[in-house]
Amino acid sequence: MTIRSKGDLEKIKLRNISDNKIDGKNKRYKITVHMGTCGIASGAREIEKAVKQNIKETKSDDIIYATSGCVGFCALEPMLTINDSEGNLITYHSLDSKKVRVIFEKNIGAGKIAKELNPIIKNTKLSEFYDFQESRVLRNRGKINPFKIEDYIANDGYKALLKVLNMNDPDRIIDIVKESGLRGRGGAGFPTGRKWEFCRKAKSSDGIKYVICNGDEGDPGAFMDRNLLESDPNSVLEGIIIAAIAVGACKGYIYVRAEYPLAIETLKNAIKEAKEYGLIGRNILGSNFNFDIEIYQGAGAFVCGEETALLRSIEGKRGMPRPRPPFPANSGLYAKPTLINNVETYANIPQIILKGAKWYNQLGTEGSKGTKIFALTGAVNNVGLVEVPMGIPLRDIIEKVGGGIKGGKKFKAVQLGGPSGGCLPEKLLDVPLDYERVKEAGAIIGSGGMIVLDEDQCMVDIARFFMDFIQDESCGQCTPCRIGTKRMLEILTRITEGEGEEGDIEKLEEMAYMIKEASLCGLGKTAPNPVLSTIRYFRNEYEEHIETKKSCKKLHKKAKKKKVE
Amino acid sequence: MGVLDLPEYELTEEENIKVNKIISKYKGEKGVLIPILQNVQETLGFLPLTVQRKVAADLGIPEKDVYGVVTFYSFFTMIPKGKYNIRVCMGTACFVKGAKRIVENISNELGITPGQTTPDRNYSLQINRCLGACGIAPVIVIDDIVYQKVDPDKVIDIINNYSE
Numbered sequence: 001m002t003i004r005s006k007g008d009l010e011k012i013k014l015r016n017i018s019d020n021k022i023d024g025k026n027k028r029y030k031i032t033v034h035m036g037t038c039g040i041a042s043g044a045r046e047i048e049k050a051v052k053q054n055i056k057e058t059k060s061d062d063i064i065y066a067t068s069g070c071v072g073f074c075a076l077e078p079m080l081t082i083n084d085s086e087g088n089l090i091t092y093h094s095l096d097s098k099k100v101r102v103i104f105e106k107n108i109g110a111g112k113i114a115k116e117l118n119p120i121i122k123n124t125k126l127s128e129f130y131d132f133q134e135s136r137v138l139r140n141r142g143k144i145n146p147f148k149i150e151d152y153i154a155n156d157g158y159k160a161l162l163k164v165l166n167m168n169d170p171d172r173i174i175d176i177v178k179e180s181g182l183r184g185r186g187g188a189g190f191p192t193g194r195k196w197e198f199c200r201k202a203k204s205s206d207g208i209k210y211v212i213c214n215g216d217e218g219d220p221g222a223f224m225d226r227n228l229l230e231s232d233p234n235s236v237l238e239g240i241i242i243a244a245i246a247v248g249a250c251k252g253y254i255y256v257r258a259e260y261p262l263a264i265e266t267l268k269n270a271i272k273e274a275k276e277y278g279l280i281g282r283n284i285l286g287s288n289f290n291f292d293i294e295i296y297q298g299a300g301a302f303v304c305g306e307e308t309a310l311l312r313s314i315e316g317k318r319g320m321p322r323p324r325p326p327f328p329a330n331s332g333l334y335a336k337p338t339l340i341n342n343v344e345t346y347a348n349i350p351q352i353i354l355k356g357a358k359w360y361n362q363l364g365t366e367g368s369k370g371t372k373i374f375a376l377t378g379a380v381n382n383v384g385l386v387e388v389p390m391g392i393p394l395r396d397i398i399e400k401v402g403g404g405i406k407g408g409k410k411f412k413a414v415q416l417g418g419p420s421g422g423c424l425p426e427k428l429l430d431v432p433l434d435y436e437r438v439k440e441a442g443a444i445i446g447s448g449g450m451i452v453l454d455e456d457q458c459m460v461d462i463a464r465f466f467m468d469f470i471q472d473e474s475c476g477q478c479t480p481c482r483i484g485t486k487r488m489l490e491i492l493t494r495i496t497e498g499e500g501e502e503g504d505i506e507k508l509e510e511m512a513y514m515i516k517e518a519s520l521c522g523l524g525k526t527a528p529n530p531v532l533s534t535i536r537y538f539r540n541e542y543e544e545h546i547e548t549k550k551s552c553k554k555l556h557k558k559a560k561k562k563k564v565e
Numbered sequence: 566m567g568v569l570d571l572p573e574y575e576l577t578e579e580e581n582i583k584v585n586k587i588i589s590k591y592k593g594e595k596g597v598l599i600p601i602l603q604n605v606q607e608t609l610g611f612l613p614l615t616v617q618r619k620v621a622a623d624l625g626i627p628e629k630d631v632y633g634v635v636t637f638y639s640f641f642t643m644i645p646k647g648k649y650n651i652r653v654c655m656g657t658a659c660f661v662k663g664a665k666r667i668v669e670n671i672s673n674e675l676g677i678t679p680g681q682t683t684p685d686r687n688y689s690l691q692i693n694r695c696l697g698a699c700g701i702a703p704v705i706v707i708d709d710i711v712y713q714k715v716d717p718d719k720v721i722d723i724i725n726n727y728s729e
Binding site for chain 2: 037038040041042073074075077217218219220221222223226227258259260261296297298299300301302313314315316317318319334375377378379383384385415418449451453457462465466469475
């Protein structure tokens with residue numbers, strides 16, 4: 001079936017809603033098993049089997065069985081959610097087949113919540129993880145089946161696309177995006193609407209322009225894009241198609257890391273379904289707009305997250321960045337005007353179009369609007385994927401959403417922005433989430449990696465970890481980055497091995513300055529940040545290593561012992 | 566042993582047909598080198614120089630361009646993989662939870678360093694860039710199975726399940 005009108009979309013929506021209706025009589029419950037990468041790794045497939053077996057044993061057909069992407073509470077996988085006829089949501093976690101049995105006896109059989117399993121329901125300790133979040137981009141997570149486009153349509157999916165086609169005014173679309181204040185979620189935070197405007201105005205000799213979705217999520221400790229693509233791929237697709245209409249592109253590429261097999265599978269299916277419904281292809285939704293899209297699988301190179309390197313990679317070359325200008329908006333893929341945005345940026349678009357710029361920019365600070373997704377990991381109790389309003393203090397994310405530090409340990413630092421970012425100490429936790437304010441503090445909001453470190457972590461070792469990563473991933477074409485990162489890594493390694501020397505810290509600072517100033521691309525320009533921020537806030541740890549001539553193992557072992565005494 | 570010291574690999578007739586099929590599927594389109602190499606590696610398990618020369622000749626591009634791409638991207642390998650391919654995630658979340666010790670323990674047990682394959686071709690060990698499964702860190706992947714919250718001191722027990 002090809003969708004051509006609002007009526008067609010509405011029909012699919014109504015059918016889907018009625019198929020999923022829990023009226024308390026014919027259908028009493030809906031059970032959704034959450035099957036993201038982490039869920040599956042934790043045994044969600046076995047849970048699926050157990051649930052199906054238990055449904056069979058009830059010998060009735062009053063239970064709707066479904067699967068979805070993950071609900072973001074990674075630490076508690078595998079999980080399932082029960083919807084009942086009163087609209088309650090009960091999420092059971094850390095499951096095994098025995099617990100599934102209990103759920104069927106109590107919740108499904110006797111109609112009582114299996115409280116002994118400590119489910120996530122309103123007003124419990126665990127639900128605090130969600131209470132401080134604001135689900136906009138992640139609104140469909142855990143609720144829809146990412147392999148079923150009808151589920152997305154039933155949640156107002158592709159309505160924004162229809163609105164845009166009816167508007168038939170690309171400049172107006174760009175104005176809305178500009179007014180919303182949305183900034184690129186890949187890390188640099190460039191205003192999205194302005195980028196679109198540059199690309200719209202760029203001239204192409206043969207009229208060909210491209211849109212590209214950057215899903216080369218390379219920051220270690222970040223998985224926002226993976227999760228979005230796995231749990232709601234159509235929201236990203238819809239955003240890309242709208243962008244294509246706005247800038248006048250006819251072809252799109254989604255560049256996804258090869259490390260994300262499930263995201264690629266989900267996306268492939270979403271594109272296939274969208275094509276079948278006529279949402280991608282020729283004469284989209286009955287308009288005269290044609291658009292085709294392809295997935296391009298990365299081959300393992302961190303630097304390809306840099307936009308000019310990404311373009312070269314799609315062209316089949318070594319992914320090495322080139323100087324800008326010209327910017328991709330003017331000369332990008334195959335030298336054509338090209339729009340490149342991050343996965344999360346695109347996923348924001350449909351709602352901005354549907355609900356308006358004013359609705360969007362109600363949340364946030366003066367310069368940073370809307371919400372941002374973070375991958376909250378490390379030493380917090382509630383590890384997971386969180387979406388919070390811009391402007392809230394870091395402390396709220398760590399203490400309220402994250403539930404504080406695990407095992408009663410002391411907080412030491414939070415690492416933001418991966419290898420391009422920095423570590424912030426306790427005294428800066430009240431800094432609001434705002435691109436400029438976080439930068440002033442010595443880190444960056446980045447793409448959304450947020451790794452919480454406790455008192456056991458050696459900050460020099462963390463700096464060494466990131467330098468090791470960057471040194472390995474440096475493409476090697478410019479000398480400051482290629483050789484500078486190598487020399488910095490050598491010094492950091494020496495210090496952590498107990499062979500640091502007087503003057504090492506100053507040498508690191510001097511080299512950091514040169515690498516930042518002289519490197520060609522963002523990778524090199526930001527490479528020294530983790531070192532600089534740890535020197536800035538944890539200089540004493542560097543000095544202790546150098547003065548005592550002790551390695552990490554010896555120094556920190558002793559520190560721990562001391563505490564026991 | 567460096568990659569260039571590896572013995573010249575001769576494609577079997579069957580492999581040759583498969584590789585030809587892959588190349589002809591993509592030939593003529595733009596930007597196809599990386600997808601071709603990905604497909605060939607999926608089929609052969611690695612990308613020996615013989616295959617690289619063949620791809621270059623068939624696409625009409627210099628051999629150095631193919632070699633350059635193969636050596637640039639970490640997913641491509643010129644060393645044959647073992648029967649079981651062990652990948653240890655070295656993302657930040659895994660690192661702070663002991664991934665370094667996991668690698669040390671596996672290396673000691675198998676007598677190989679990351680990037681190598683055991684002489685009996687049973688195991689190969691790789692350090693992986695972040696797999697994005699940080700919520701269940703530390704993580705290792707053997708073939709396609711993900712092991713979560715791995716205890717560095719017990720990782721050998723997992724490896725031992727893959728003895729035959």
